[in-house]
Every structure is written in C-alpha cells, then in structure tokens.
Amino acid sequence: MSLDFQLQQQLDVRKVQSLYRMRRTASSPQGVELEVDGQHYLSFSSNDYLGLANHPQIIEAFQQGLSRWGTGSGAAHLVTGHSAAHHALEEELADFLGYPRVLLFSSGYQANLGVHQALLGRKDSTLHDRLNHASLLDGAKLSGAKLLRYGHTDVNALERRLSEVSSGRILVVTDGVFSMDGDIAPLSAIANECRCGGATLMVDDAHGVGIEGAEGRGTVSGFGLSPLEVPVLMGTLGKAFGVSGAFVAGSEALIETLIQQARTYIYTTATPPAQAEATRKALQLVREGEDRRQHLQQLIARFRSGATALGLNLMHSVTPIQPLLVGDSAAALQRSRQLQKSGILVAPMRPPTVPEGGARLRITLSANHTFEQVDRLLEALQ
Ligand SMILES: *Cc1c(COP(=O)(O)O)cnc(C)c1O
Numbered sequence: 001m002s003l004d005f006q007l008q009q010q011l012d013v014r015k016v017q018s019l020y021r022m023r024r025t026a027s028s029p030q031g032v033e034l035e036v037d038g039q040h041y042l043s044f045s046s047n048d049y050l051g052l053a054n055h056p057q058i059i060e061a062f063q064q065g066l067s068r069w070g071t072g073s074g075a076a077h078l079v080t081g082h083s084a085a086h087h088a089l090e091e092e093l094a095d096f097l098g099y100p101r102v103l104l105f106s107s108g109y110q111a112n113l114g115v116h117q118a119l120l121g122r123k124d125s126t127l128h129d130r131l132n133h134a135s136l137l138d139g140a141k142l143s144g145a146k147l148l149r150y151g152h153t154d155v156n157a158l159e160r161r162l163s164e165v166s167s168g169r170i171l172v173v174t175d176g177v178f179s180m181d182g183d184i185a186p187l188s189a190i191a192n193e194c195r196c197g198g199a200t201l202m203v204d205d206a207h208g209v210g211i212e213g214a215e216g217r218g219t220v221s222g223f224g225l226s227p228l229e230v231p232v233l234m235g236t237l238g239k240a241f242g243v244s245g246a247f248v249a250g251s252e253a254l255i256e257t258l259i260q261q262a263r264t265y266i267y268t269t270a271t272p273p274a275q276a277e278a279t280r281k282a283l284q285l286v287r288e289g290e291d292r293r294q295h296l297q298q299l300i301a302r303f304r305s306g307a308t309a310l311g312l313n314l315m316h317s318v319t320p321i322q323p324l325l326v327g328d329s330a331a332a333l334q335r336s337r338q339l340q341k342s343g344i345l346v347a348p349m350r351p352p353t354v355p356e357g358g359a360r361l362r363i364t365l366s367a368n369h370t371f372e373q374v375d376r377l378l379e380a381l382q
Pocket residue numbers: 106107108109110112133135175179204206207236237238245246
C-alpha cells in the first residue's frame with residue numbers, strides 16, 4: 001500500500017468525522033471586516049483583541065524599522081541576530097511587566113517548548129491543567145519529565161497531584177486565560193498550592209497580556225501576584241499586541257538559563273529587528289489602551305446579556321473569548337456555515353483542539369467591533 005493511499009484513507013476518515021480542517025484565504029488585512037475567498041464578512045474569529053493588527057502607527061514603526069534595519073535578522077540571537085531593537089523591546093517588556101528580565105522567542109509555541117526543555121529532565125515533574133494549550137503539552141512531552149494533569153481549574157485536584165510527587169523539580173503550568181473556554185485560572189489559589197508544595201509556577205498568558213490587569217499587564221498582575229509567586233511568565237505578541245512572537249519573563253537566573261539551554265531559542269533565526277520596532281510601538285499602544293480595553297468590556301457585557309436573553313449556551317467567561325458550546329463536531333461545523341451564509345465569520349473548534357464532545361463556536365470580540373456589529377451577530381445567532 002503506497003504512502004499516499006494510506007494518507008488519503010486517513011484524510012477521508014477525518015472528513016466523515018467532521019474533523020477535516022480547511023484554511024480560509026483572506027484577501028484583506030486582519031480586521032473585524034474581513035474579505036475571505038472574495039466575500040466580505042464580519043469576523044468574530046481572530047485573537048486581535050485590541051484591534052492592533054492593522055494599526056497605522058504600528059505599520060509606520062514597522063516601515064521605519066525596515067528602513068533602519070533591513071528585512072532579516074540574519075542569524076540566531078546567540079550568533080549575530082540579536083539587535084538593539086530586540087534588546088530595547090526586552091527591556092521595555094520587563095519594565096511593563098514588573099519582572100527583572102524578559103527573553104524574546106520567535107513564537108509562543110517555541111517559548112513553551114523551550115521553557116519545559118530547559119527547566120525539566122526525566123527526574124522532574126510537571127503538573128498541567130487539563131485544558132492547557134497544546135504547545136505546553138508538547139513542551140512537557142519533549143522535556144521527558146513526568147506529566148501529571150489535573151482537572152480544569154481544580155485546585156484541590158492540583159493539591160492531590162502535588163502530594164503524589166516526592167522528588168525532583170516540580171513545574172506547575174497553567175494558561176492564564178484559557179484559549180478555548182475564555183475563563184481565567186484561579187492564580188492566587190494555584191500560587192498558594194505551589195508555595196506549600198515546593199513547586200514553581202509558570203503561567204502562559206497568551207490571551208491575558210494586553211487585556212487583563214492595569215495597563216494590560218495580564219492576569220498575573222490582575223491577581224496582584226509578583227514574580228516571586230509566578231517565577232515563569234510567558235506571553236505572546238501575535239494576539240492582543242497585533243504583531244508576532246513571544247516572550248518569557250523571569251529572574252536573571254531563569255533568563256540566563258533559557259539563553260544557555262532552551263534549544264528553541266538557540267537554534268532558530270531571530271525575528272526581524274523591524275518586527276521588534278513594530279512591537280515596541282504596539283507595547284506603547286497597549287499601555288495607553290485603556291479606552292480600547294473599556295470598550296472591549298462593554299462589548300463583552302452586551303454580547304453576554306444579548307446571548308443570555310436568547311437562551312444561548314454561554315460559558316463562564318469574562319474575557320473577549322466567548323465560546324458557544326455545541327458539543328457535536330458536525331453540528332458546530334453546520335452552525336459555522338449557517339453564520340457564514342449570513343455574512344458572519346465564526347470558526348468552529350473541534351477535537352483535538354477541544355475535548356471530545358466539546359465542539360463549539362469560538363466567538364471572539366475585538367475593541368474594533370461596534371455595538372451594532374455585536375447586535376448583528378446576536379441576530380444571526382438567533
Ligand atoms: C497562541 C497560543 C500559544 C502559541 O503562541 P504563538 O505565538 O501563536 O506560537 C501558546 N499558548 C497559548 C495559550 C496560546 O493561545
């Protein structure tokens with residue numbers, strides 16, 4: 001049997017199970033109005049929560065960065081790819097977050113792999129929320145450490161898991177805001193368990209930075225936690241920041257360890273310096289973005305009250321991620337297609353991105369949406 005024949009059989013099975021994924025091709029910049037495959041849609045399907053992905057000031061900073069630095073970084077950070085632009089961004093992020101140091105990674109996926117691999121070995125353990133992002137799970141597997149998963153946001157389950165570990169380093173890892181459910185991890189209680197259990201806490205705040213906390217410093221700051229309580233803070237720059245890339249914030253020793261040991265940091269080309277310049281501008285807009293965050297909160301409130309009035313199956317989320325649970329994958333796909341017919345784009349999320357039987361419409365709001373656009377979405381859902 002040829003490889004292609006085998007692959008085609010597997011692909012056909014996915015189609016029958018309504019699990020086949022298809023890419024949409026956008027022909028406009030990212031935004032709440034999106035042109036896809038020649039049609040115009042109102043989109044509730046990006047992570048561009050603050051509406052910065054096509055912001056004129058960030059575009060200008062990127063363009064000036066290109067004139068100043070050229071297109072490519074030319075090398076990995078440890079060779080000659082680390083520029084003054086990258087360095088300034090790291091220092092500005094550290095200042096923003098209130099952490100001693102920050103290290104840039106080319107993507108969140110790489111940051112999560114790198115942290116696990118650099119900090120953990122076979123004799124160590126890592127405890128994960130069951131709904132953590134796939135990149136965290138992959139990092140745990142790559143590290144060779146013992147992986148123990150606990151029930152979603154269940155602090156008692158975490159405590160039981162902690163009591164099962166008797167030796168080695170222990171890294172407890174959780175999303176700050178859960179990417180598919182939109183709920184926020186109980187970070188104070190988790191930090192407390194970590195202190196009692198001698199564990200180090202890592203928070204992946206990909207969906208929290210820019211949105212939660214004062215100036216958008218994220219969920220860790222929102223809970224009033226310090227770098228001592230959350231020694232490893234990871235965030236991404238391709239969501240609320242509207243650009244691309246990621247960072248890890250931590251102590252001097254942590255960041256130096258990642259520079260020496262994290263293979264996804266060492267063996268990859270640094271992002272373009274111009275991108276770092278664009279991200280510095282994005283950081284400034286995030287910090288000054290109180291109006292954007294306030295409008296976003298008002299949109300969330302309007303959507304939730306409207307959806308409640310319609311009797312829709314809302315989840316417990318106060319963030320811009322407002323999923324509607326459907327359950328069956330075929331049904332979720334069907335609803336997404338119906339919405340698309342009425343000009344609205346909402347991506348269906350299906351296993352393995354979400355648990356079996358947990359297919360949903362992942363509605364996301366952006367500060368660039370208007371109240372009228374949220375009302376249009378509610379009408380279409382009705
Ligand atoms: C998006 C995301 C990542 C990956 O970040 P990229 O920069 O897109 O690679 C990691 N963790 C969480 C929770 C995410 O949502």
